[in-house]
Amino acid sequence: MVLAARGLRRDFGGFTAVKDVDLDVHHARVHALIGPNGAGKTTVFNLLTKFLQPTHGTITLLGEDITNTAPDKVARMGLVRSFQISAVFPHLTVLDNVRVALQRPNRLATQFWKPLSALDALNGKADQLIRSVGLEKERNALAADLSYGRKRVLEIATTLALDPKVLLLDEPMAGMGHEDVGMVAEIIREVARERAVLMVEHNLSVVATLCHHVTVLQRGEILAEGDYASVSDDPRVRTAYMGTEEA
Amino acid sequence: MTLTFELQKQKERTPVVAQTVFLGLGLVLLLLAPLFFYPVFLMKILCFALFACAFNLLLGYTGLLSFGHAAFFGGAAYFTAHAVKEWGVPPELGILVGVVGAALLGAVIGFFAIRRQGIYFAMITLALAQMFYFFCLQAEFTHGEDGIQSVPRGHLFGLLDLSQSSNMYYFVLAIFVIGIAIIWRIINSPFGMILKSIRENETRAISLGYSVRNYKLAAFVMSAALTGLAGGLKALVFQFATLTDVGWQMSGEVILMTLLGGIGTLIGPLFGAALVVTLQNYLATSEFPVTIITGVVFMACVLLFRRGIVGEFYNSRLGRRLGFEHRQKH
Numbered sequence: 386m387v388l389a390a391r392g393l394r395r396d397f398g399g400f401t402a403v404k405d406v407d408l409d410v411h412h413a414r415v416h417a418l419i420g421p422n423g424a425g426k427t428t429v430f431n432l433l434t435k436f437l438q439p440t441h442g443t444i445t446l447l448g449e450d451i452t453n454t455a456p457d458k459v460a461r462m463g464l465v466r467s468f469q470i471s472a473v474f475p476h477l478t479v480l481d482n483v484r485v486a487l488q489r490p491n492r493l494a495t496q497f498w499k500p501l502s503a504l505d506a507l508n509g510k511a512d513q514l515i516r517s518v519g520l521e522k523e524r525n526a527l528a529a530d531l532s533y534g535r536k537r538v539l540e541i542a543t544t545l546a547l548d549p550k551v552l553l554l555d556e557p558m559a560g561m562g563h564e565d566v567g568m569v570a571e572i573i574r575e576v577a578r579e580r581a582v583l584m585v586e587h588n589l590s591v592v593a594t595l596c597h598h599v600t601v602l603q604r605g606e607i608l609a610e611g612d613y614a615s616v617s618d619d620p621r622v623r624t625a626y627m628g629t630e631e632a
Numbered sequence: 633m634t635l636t637f638e639l640q641k642q643k644e645r646t647p648v649v650a651q652t653v654f655l656g657l658g659l660v661l662l663l664l665a666p667l668f669f670y671p672v673f674l675m676k677i678l679c680f681a682l683f684a685c686a687f688n689l690l691l692g693y694t695g696l697l698s699f700g701h702a703a704f705f706g707g708a709a710y711f712t713a714h715a716v717k718e719w720g721v722p723p724e725l726g727i728l729v730g731v732v733g734a735a736l737l738g739a740v741i742g743f744f745a746i747r748r749q750g751i752y753f754a755m756i757t758l759a760l761a762q763m764f765y766f767f768c769l770q771a772e773f774t775h776g777e778d779g780i781q782s783v784p785r786g787h788l789f790g791l792l793d794l795s796q797s798s799n800m801y802y803f804v805l806a807i808f809v810i811g812i813a814i815i816w817r818i819i820n821s822p823f824g825m826i827l828k829s830i831r832e833n834e835t836r837a838i839s840l841g842y843s844v845r846n847y848k849l850a851a852f853v854m855s856a857a858l859t860g861l862a863g864g865l866k867a868l869v870f871q872f873a874t875l876t877d878v879g880w881q882m883s884g885e886v887i888l889m890t891l892l893g894g895i896g897t898l899i900g901p902l903f904g905a906a907l908v909v910t911l912q913n914y915l916a917t918s919e920f921p922v923t924i925i926t927g928v929v930f931m932a933c934v935l936l937f938r939r940g941i942v943g944e945f946y947n948s949r950l951g952r953r954l955g956f957e958h959r960q961k962h
Contacts, residue, residue, distance in 0.1 A: 460838070474828070474829045476828075476832055481825065485825060489840065494826050499822055
């Protein structure tokens with residue numbers, strides 16, 4: 386187990402967005418967090434990555450308590466996330482977006498006296514990542530000029546650039562075309578061989594084929610857990626998704 | 633095939649050649665300028681241009697709008713003036729005192745300000761700068777409302793007499809070029825790339841493991857130190873340091889200069905500073921209030937060319953052809 390949450394709770398004034406959530410994310414497995422809109426999936430992501438502070442509960446990463454750790458430090462410890470709305474640096478090129486992600490692990494982020502050409506040392510690794518997500522044609526294009534789906538792909542490339550131990554992907558397939566969905570699913574499968582992956586995803590066919598474990602959230606609470614087959618047969622899950630048990 | 637390759641290479645070379653020509657031409661104009669203009673007027677432009685460029689390092693490249701940069705500009709002017717006049721240090725050392733003082737002041741103000749974003753950041757910088765203003769008003773070494781007057785320009789490295797206008801002008805020009813070169817190096821460095829990424833998407837930068845606060849503080853201190861360079865220089869040029877330089881109006885003026893010239897362009901603030909200083913100088917004797925004119929110019933700029941003078945040129949057909957194309961958030 387690389388990432389664990391116990392009794393996770395988050396209140397916003399009188400509203401409880403996440404309530405008593407326990408979560409175990411394991412090495413070399415893809416774990417899906419699903420649920421209807423407003424179930425609290427993204428809030429759980431924000432709590433786990435420390436962009437939000439939990440009201441109650443504890444979070445451990447690789448055995449270390451990160452409940453009170455800053456989000457940038459959590460990222461440096463190996464827990465890296467992508468965002469629901471594509472998070473790229475719009476006025477930087479695709480290459481520069483990936484290089485920015487590579488700069489810190491390669492100790493090339495604080496040198497204000499060195500020329501930009503010092504970053505050329507990262508081009509080999511950056512190009513490899515760009516090729517792996519099929520963005521080689523757009524290498525020198527501004528991220529702002531990419532389609533939404535291509536931006537998502539770029540975000541995945543920058544996330545992978547950090548070589549994370551745990552990868553949190555918030556709706557990685559949202560807004561993608563069919564070709565990209567297949568490619569990204571394959572990338573996630575490949576990545577998960579050596580890492581833990583936790584993903585929020587609405588595309589249930591992707592969840593069915595890709596994920597080893599599924600946690601269903603509803604109104605901030607865990608409704609069901611298990612493999613896809615058992616979860617999809619759960620009448621409570623059917624009701625939550627379709628509004629009727631027979632659907 | 634070879635012809636296509638050659639044409640491509642020629643196309644890539646054109647912007648570099650054009651930019652080098654522009655840079656060379658600008659330097660030649662600055663070297664010859666004292667033949668046509670009053671040197672103190674030119675030195676004032678260069679001091680304010682360096683101030684605006686240092687401010688732009690923070691606003692244009694890190695996305696932080698400080699409303700308290702007058703504290704560093706005026707503070708450095710006081711530190712340099714005091715060091716040169718009271719301690720009798722040479723001018724180069726006096727300027728260094730100003731730079732170090734401004735950097736320390738920047739570290740203190742920045743430490744508190746970077747904890748907040750947007751308007752709150754601007755308000756904290758304004759509040760702390762105004763506290764420094766009242767400190768300057770009360771402190772003994774600043775001589776209150778009289779300021780520090782009759783600051784000797786001294787001899788550069790004990791050799792060059794800076795009381796001669798032409799010597800002083802070329803000294804100011806040299807410091808200006810060095811200051812701009814430092815800013816250019818910072819923004820075109822691995823560190824500068826991280827600053828741009830923070831400006832573009834701070835949340836993403838945090839999620840990639842960057843301690844955004846540390847980078848912002850470093851940029852803040854660098855900007856304060858370079859502003860101090862301009863402030864110290866100004867104290868030597870005008871031979872006095874007064875409360876005018878630490879007031880909030882000065883912080884407003886540098887924002888105006890930067891916006892007029894073009895945020896996020898290296899030399900935009902130079903043009904903005906030149907325009908504002910020229911307006912102030914030529915309208916000083918007019919009965920019409922200068923502030924109204926600069927206000928109208930500012931409004932026209934915001935409404936008609938939001939990228940600023942240089943920003944609009946960079947994005948014009950000619951600018952793009954010369955390779956100056958400039959992409960910036962507005």
